[in-house]
Amino acid sequence: MNALRESYGQEIDQILAKYPDDEKRSAVMPLLFVAMRKDGYVNKQDLEDIGEIIGRSSTDVASILGFYTLFHDKPEGKYRIQVCNDLPCALRGADEYLDNLCDNLGIRPGETTEDGVVTLEAVMCLAACDKAPMFQVQDYNGVAYHENQTVESTMQLVESWRAEGGKDA
Numbered sequence: 809m810n811a812l813r814e815s816y817g818q819e820i821d822q823i824l825a826k827y828p829d830d831e832k833r834s835a836v837m838p839l840l841f842v843a844m845r846k847d848g849y850v851n852k853q854d855l856e857d858i859g860e861i862i863g864r865s866s867t868d869v870a871s872i873l874g875f876y877t878l879f880h881d882k883p884e885g886k887y888r889i890q891v892c893n894d895l896p897c898a899l900r901g902a903d904e905y906l907d908n909l910c911d912n913l914g915i916r917p918g919e920t921t922e923d924g925v926v927t928l929e930a931v932m933c934l935a936a937c938d939k940a941p942m943f944q945v946q947d948y949n950g951v952a953y954h955e956n957q958t959v960e961s962t963m964q965l966v967e968s969w970r971a972e973g974g975k976d977a
C-alpha cells in the first residue's frame with residue numbers, strides 16, 4: 809500500500825503526467841513537496857512511497873531530501889523563520905536583529921519554541937540583500953519573504969500565528 813498515493817493520488821498523477829515515462833524520477837522534487845504538506849516534514853514511509861512511485865530507492869530520494877534546505881526530515885515548528893545573516897545582510901544589522909529575535913523567542917538558531925509555532929534558522933543569501941534584516945518563512949504550504957524587518961514587526965507576526973492556534977491551526 810502506498811499511503812502517499814492513497815492520500816494524494818490525483819495530484820500525484822498530475823505531477824507524473826508532466827514527465828516522460830523514462831524520466832519519472834525527475835518528479836522527485838514536487839513529490840517531496842506534496843509529502844511535506846501533511847506534517848511539515850518527510851518521514852521514512854514517504855521516502856519509500858516516493859521511491860516506489862518514481863522507480864528509485866528510498867536512499868536516492870533521501871539524498872535529494874538532505875540536499876535542499878526547504879525540505880525537512882523531522883517535525884519542527886509550524887513556521888520556519890529563516891533569517892539571512894550572510895555578509896551583506898550582516899552589514900545592515902542582521903546579526904543584531906537575529907540575536908534580539910532569539911532573545912524574544914527564547915530560542916537559539918536551530919531550535920523550536922516550546923509551543924511548536926516557530927523554528928528559527930540562520931541561512932545564507934536569500935537574494936534580498938538590500939532589504940535586510942529579512943527572512944523567509946516556510947510553512948506547510950509554501951514560502952513567503954518578509955523584508956526590512958524589526959524585532960517588533962517580526963514578533964507581531966509570530967503573535968498573529970500564535971493567535972491562529974499555533975501548531976494545530
Ligand code: FES
Pocket residue numbers: 892893894895896897932933934935936937938940
Ligand atoms: S546576503 Fe542576505 S539576502 Fe543576500
